Amino acid sequence: MQAAKENFLLYLADSTHILSHRNSEWCGHAPILEQDIALTNIALDLLGQSRNFYQYAAELIGNNATEDSLAYLRIESEYKNLLLVELPKEDWAHTVLRQFYFSVFLFYLYQQLQQNKDVQIAAIATKAIKEVAYHVRWSGEWVIRLGDGTEESNQRMQYAVEAYKNFTGEFFVLTNYEKQMQIDFELIQQQWNDKVAAVFNDATLSFTNSNFHQVGGKEGRHTEYLGYILTDMQYLQRTYPNATW
């Protein structure tokens, strides 16, 4: 149970961390200033969640592990993030859609984690869910704005839907450690499907249900893209071990 909890915390820490990094790549590049600020705010919230999960995981793991050693000194095959969050950033349509998929999942997951028997997990979820609600609203509104916008914006959203259709299944293909966490993932899947369907309906988008799912991220089997992120992110600590500000 202890090992399962550590893995589960690392899965959440890594997923929020990597998406935070991907979103931060937009800093200075978003279509307008207000949205640049919005996305970097979301990146910051995700990083905050990530730090709390890493800190707690480090406490459970012991052996002098710290949030920094977990973030900066683990290799690709030790990272447990979802494949969806490590894919390259692409255009604005891909960015808002990925955020929407991920935030809706986190919202319903945190709803259950608020009642978790582990008080620290419950505290992180209770704290974070208010912010995740903002992310769902922001990203969902963009999905509708673009999907139900111009011919081109609709087409770009539909491309993004196609691009991610094999990557959303991973949320619900459970690993052994998730199965031990006493979370009702079937309920989350139902809620996720309903929310996505409702927003897609307003956005005049069609959701392509795929029977094939790309999985493996949660167990350390990643796409080629993660290595580049980690190289970028871990360069300093690898080159100058224990460097501090």
Add this chain to the structure above:
Amino acid sequence: MVNEQSISVANIWKIVETIPDPEIPVISIVELGVVREVKIENDIIEIIITPTYIGCPAMDMITMHIKLALMEAGFKNVKVTSVLSPAWTTDWMTEETKNKLKAYGIAPPNTKQIVCTPDLFIQDEAVACPHCNNFNTKMVSRFGSTACKALYFCNNCNEPFDYFKCH
């Protein structure tokens, strides 16, 4: 410099109350609701703080300011601990604090809690412009210059302003 009597919870609170928030210097970190508790055990002073937003980058600076302020007053054994529960909320803000925000040009948070829903396109109840008090305002972006603020625009006086989001 320090006598025995000065190490009291009340005295420590008095010092902490003088520390301004790094982002919004017109209110103190106590008024913001970031400082939750002061404990003294075996001459070790422990200050419990909680972040406004989970990724608030000001927490390290707040921790440093607390330590510096107490050190200046002669207290060296200071520990600052950050906790997440109970989760910070703008409901803790007093009317006096809200007035200070308004005088500074930031619309204070409304009291109605509607943030924790994933429903789209819901608007906060009308936010009054801190400059002209008119309610004819519109939200420009839910995310502002800091995590706790949203960007608004007043249709009456044509001034942009920050709204301290109810959270």
